[in-house]
Amino acid sequence: MRQVLTPSGGLDGTAPLDVELTRRLYRAMVIARVYDRKSTAMQKQGRLATYAPFEGQEAAQIGAAAGLEPDDWVVATYRDAALMWAQGYPWELLVAGRTGDERGGRPPDHVPVLPPSITVGGHMVHAVGLAWAEKIRSSGRIALTSFGDGATSEGDFHEAMNLAAVYDIGCVFFCQNNGYAISLPRHEQTRSDTIAQKAIAYGMPGVQVDGNDLFAVYETVHEAAERARSGQGPTLIEAVTYRIGPHTTADDPTRYRSDDEAVEWRKRDPLERVRIYLSERDAWDDAWEAAIEEEAAGEIDRAVSLAEAMPPLGPGEILDAMFETRPPHLDAQRRQLVGEAP
Amino acid sequence: MSAATSTVMTMAQALNDALDVALDKDGDVLVIGEDVGRTGGVFRITDGLLETYGAARVIDTPVAESGIVGAAFGMAVGGLRPVVELQFMGFSYPAFDQVINHVSRIRHRSQHRFSAPMVIRIPYGGGIGAAEHHSESAEAIYAHVPGLKVVVPSTPYDAKGLLLAAIADPDPVVVCEPIRLYRAVKEEVPAGWYEVPIGPVGVEREGTDVTFIAWGAMMKETRAAASALEEEGVSVEVLDLRTVVPFDADAVVASVSKTGRVVIVHEAPRTVGFGGEVAATVAERCLYSLHAPPERVTGWDSVFPLKRSESQYLPDVARIVAAARRTLEA
Numbered sequence: 089m090r091q092v093l094t095p096s097g098g099l100d101g102t103a104p105l106d107v108e109l110t111r112r113l114y115r116a117m118v119i120a121r122v123y124d125r126k127s128t129a130m131q132k133q134g135r136l137a138t139y140a141p142f143e144g145q146e147a148a149q150i151g152a153a154a155g156l157e158p159d160d161w162v163v164a165t166y167r168d169a170a171l172m173w174a175q176g177y178p179w180e181l182l183v184a185g186r187t188g189d190e191r192g193g194r195p196p197d198h199v200p201v202l203p204p205s206i207t208v209g210g211h212m213v214h215a216v217g218l219a220w221a222e223k224i225r226s227s228g229r230i231a232l233t234s235f236g237d238g239a240t241s242e243g244d245f246h247e248a249m250n251l252a253a254v255y256d257i258g259c260v261f262f263c264q265n266n267g268y269a270i271s272l273p274r275h276e277q278t279r280s281d282t283i284a285q286k287a288i289a290y291g292m293p294g295v296q297v298d299g300n301d302l303f304a305v306y307e308t309v310h311e312a313a314e315r316a317r318s319g320q321g322p323t324l325i326e327a328v329t330y331r332i333g334p335h336t337t338a339d340d341p342t343r344y345r346s347d348d349e350a351v352e353w354r355k356r357d358p359l360e361r362v363r364i365y366l367s368e369r370d371a372w373d374d375a376w377e378a379a380i381e382e383e384a385a386g387e388i389d390r391a392v393s394l395a396e397a398m399p400p401l402g403p404g405e406i407l408d409a410m411f412e413t414r415p416p417h418l419d420a421q422r423r424q425l426v427g428e429a430p
Numbered sequence: 431m432s433a434a435t436s437t438v439m440t441m442a443q444a445l446n447d448a449l450d451v452a453l454d455k456d457g458d459v460l461v462i463g464e465d466v467g468r469t470g471g472v473f474r475i476t477d478g479l480l481e482t483y484g485a486a487r488v489i490d491t492p493v494a495e496s497g498i499v500g501a502a503f504g505m506a507v508g509g510l511r512p513v514v515e516l517q518f519m520g521f522s523y524p525a526f527d528q529v530i531n532h533v534s535r536i537r538h539r540s541q542h543r544f545s546a547p548m549v550i551r552i553p554y555g556g557g558i559g560a561a562e563h564h565s566e567s568a569e570a571i572y573a574h575v576p577g578l579k580v581v582v583p584s585t586p587y588d589a590k591g592l593l594l595a596a597i598a599d600p601d602p603v604v605v606c607e608p609i610r611l612y613r614a615v616k617e618e619v620p621a622g623w624y625e626v627p628i629g630p631v632g633v634e635r636e637g638t639d640v641t642f643i644a645w646g647a648m649m650k651e652t653r654a655a656a657s658a659l660e661e662e663g664v665s666v667e668v669l670d671l672r673t674v675v676p677f678d679a680d681a682v683v684a685s686v687s688k689t690g691r692v693v694i695v696h697e698a699p700r701t702v703g704f705g706g707e708v709a710a711t712v713a714e715r716c717l718y719s720l721h722a723p724p725e726r727v728t729g730w731d732s733v734f735p736l737k738r739s740e741s742q743y744l745p746d747v748a749r750i751v752a753a754a755r756r757t758l759e760a
Contacts, residue, residue: 161508194541202507203539207531213497214532217504224460224486224510231504244527247497254492409538410577412545412600415629415676 089296089328092303095356097364104307105154107371113154113302114362114372117146119384120170121359123179124333126388127169127186131337135396136186140167144332147358148264148299150174152232152327155309157317161222161231162201163215165208167264167331168234177201179391187395190409200229209235209242212261216252219259219316230258230316232309238269240286241277249324253290258316260309261324264299266331271344287324299327300358330356403427436620442612444586444619445475445551448593449513451623453483456511459597462489462502463515472517473553473612499525499550503533506548511597519554519606520563526571533602534577549596550604554582555647555697557610557744559737565609566734567698569646572604573674573707579628580674582606584649586617588672591626599628606674608647628673631681637667640691640754643682643708645671648695648745655750664758674704682708683715690721691757695745700728722760725753 092101105113124143131139142149145167153162153174162175169182176199185192185203193203205211215233222229239245240263252259263283267274280286287294293315297308305327312323330353334341366372404422407414414422439447452459461476461483467490470477480488491498495516502512516522522529529550537545556565572580579601583589589607596603634649635656644652649670656666667685671678686692692712694705709724727745735743 163504190538191541193539194543197543202536202544205532207527210496210500210527210531213500213528214504214507216497217501217506218508219504220501221505221508221510224505244496244500247494247500250492251494251497251501409541411537411579412542417676417679 089298090304090308091298091301092307093301093361093365095300095361097361097368099365104303104310107366107369110302110362110366111371113150113306114359114366115380116150116170116174117302117359117362118380119387120146120150120173122381122384123169123173123182123388126392127183128333128337130392137188138336138338139186140336141333142167142170142331144353144358145264145266145299145329146170147302147362148305148327148329149234151302151305152234152262152309154306155313156232157229157313159200159229160313161215161218161229162234163211163218163231164201164204164234165211165236166204166206167236168204171234172201172204175199175201179388180394183391183395184398189395189398190401191398192395209239209244211235212239212248213244213251216248216257216259219252219257220255223258228317230260230313232260232262232313234262234264236269237263237265237267237274237277237283238272240283241269249286249290249292249322252322253292256319256321258319259322260312260316261322262309263324263326264329265326266329268331268335268345270335270339273345282326284324284326292322292324294324294326296326296328299329300356300361302358302362436618438616439586439619440613440616441583441586441589441607442473442475444590445593445607446477446479447619448590449476449479450482452513452594452597453479453487455623458509459511459513460487460489460505461513461515462491462498464491464493464498464517466490466515471515473609475551476515495521495525496528499528499533502548503528503536503546506546506602507536507544511547513549513551513597515551517553518564519552519566519568522550522552522568529572529578530575534575537601538577545600546602547600548602549593550602551593552604552606553609554606555608555610556734556740557647559740562736567606567646567696567729569606569674570698570702570704573704577601578675579603580606581628581672582608582646582674583672584608584611584646584670586615586619588626588632588670590619591624592628592672594623595625595628598625603628606646610647611650614650626672629676629678630673631678632670632672633667633681633685634670635666635668637665637689639665639689640693640757641667641669641685641689642693642695642750642754643669643671644695645674646697648697651745651747651750652695655747655754658747658751659754664754666754677707677711679711679715682711686712687716687719690719693725693727693750693753693757695727695750697729697744699731700726701731703728722757725757727753
């Protein structure tokens with residue numbers, strides 16, 4: 089398993105990022121954690137629909153996005169808000185989506201991120217298709233698709249990996265192995281020793297990396313992205329991490345795992361090791377931490393305010409994005425919906 | 431391309447011509463599916479396209495229906511215009527998750543930011559004595575998915591024009607191609623690009639006593655039944671639905687309001703077949719013009735039978751004529 093930054097903040101090899109960029113990514117992980125905890129709190133207050141927390145996976149998501157170019161496609165899941173935000177998806181739209189507003193699924197025009205897939209696994213082939221289109225156009229853009237260990241049991245994982253390999257598609261398969269497919273532990277999902285080794289069968293490189301190590305994730309994704317960009321095809325990355333929280337706010341993890349496990353994983357916290365690393369280089373102190381936490385809280389609060397200030401879709405508007413132009417039968421249904429004569 | 435303004439061709443040739451015209455006109459169009467390149471497709475609809483347009487645009491894929499449709503979806507979201515070929519209706523089901531969960535939804539999910547302007551061509555229907563899974567008619571299953579358009583041509587002219595309209599459409603279109611009619615008849619098909627609009631039904635034959643409504647392969651039996659009755663002096667109006675969704679309810683209502691009698695014919699199983707939607711529309715909007723209850727002549731609610739029992743299943747002229755007589759004698 090590739091590791092650059094050890095849990096105690098020590099360096100194994102060379103840091104792939106300079107201190108200033110490391111500080112930026114650390115700050116990004118801080119704001120991601122604030123968003124995540126705020127979302128869980130809002131769900132408990134009834135302000136959000138079900139929420140799928142990602143605490144513990146911040147380095148995997150922020151590190152992965154850092155390895156991409158700003159116009160590379162990201163096709164991710166419901167647990168990937170930090171990754172999507174880091175690639176340009178605004179917090180207020182991520183919040184809006186979780187409040188149950190369709191407009192949360194519409195990123196601004198320049199943002200190369202699809203709204204999250206809720207079904208498991210089907211989205212990986214979308215990234216293959218997007219990257220395929222870019223390859224046909226020779227645009228230099230690639231796609232990264234993010235998924236969990238659970239999704240590797242889906243048939244579409246196989247079809248996506250196989251198609252990408254056969255046609256040398258510039259797609260990075262980024263698996264956040266967080267230990268569980270809801271309740272099913274990783275070792276009961278597959279007989280493979282690692283998820284990364286599955287790449288061998290498809291004829292592509294597979295790399296297992298410490299998913300709580302910002303440097304290792306960044307470096308591995310960057311290498312895979314540049315490999316894809318240069319026409320050498322896909323890579324499977326297994327970022328080994330841990331979901332500190334429940335599968336969703338509707339889940340009770342005590343039914344399938346012990347608290348001791350999370351306690352152990354907290355010792356490998358992805359923020360802590362960067363904090364130590366920066367501190368040893370005089371690039372982190374309590375005052376800065378307090379300042380960025382306050383900024384983060386303010387930024388997320390503003391996003392929540394914006395999302396909650398959006399009025400709901402107007403009467404009939406649920407029919408307005410089914411097709412580019414509303415066909416006659418939807419016109420008729422819309423009149424019925426809003427109470428006009430049919 | 432031929433200098434002639436039109437050529438007599440089969441539906442198979444007309445579909446091939448449509449793909450040729452589209453690939454030639456628009457560099458974003460590509461054809462993707464199993465065996466569509468070297469062999470020209472299991473029904474040879476894509477014959478010769480690989481040689482003309484190359485392997486980057488006429489893509490032979492591994493056997494992976496979900497992956498093909500999902501990847502084509504990604505291509506479409508990314509700005510290309512993929513035309514997918516699935517080999518048989520029964521083989522479209524592994525891709526159904528992609529169709530119902532993503533292809534049909536991305537415009538709504540992203541509130542118009544992303545769309546999937548793609549075509550899924552699916553040969554369908556029985557009467558060719560094929561193996562299991564090769565004879566289904568699942569147009570109603572696709573019609574029940576909000577966000578999809580579904581067309582079913584029955585003539586070479588319409589096949590080319592509807593396929594080109596589907597390729598030009600900004601939203602996903604499922605094109606159900608009647609296998610049995612691929613090479614059954616020939617007719618004049620114009621050269622170059624023309625579109626048969628998605629939506630409007632074709633009024634094939636005007637009449638005053640009874641309306642026949644059918645689509646796809648069943649148009650053959652329906653036309654024959656209409657001719658048989660006309661020899662007896664019955665005036666039959668024949669509608670070829672051509673597009674299942676968006677359903678042209680107004681045209682159906684106009685016709686049935688005039689004739690007061692309707693026979694709906696489809697090959698798919700009866701229960702929740704699209705004929706039910708047509709009959710419900712008639713009941714809602716022209717009940718008081720009816721002289722007789724609507725009749726449905728359909729496949730049965732059975733698995734599509736194998737070769738030796740096919741004739742038990744498929745609607746035929748006798749069943750359609752008998753249904754029409756019931757409406758006339760009511």
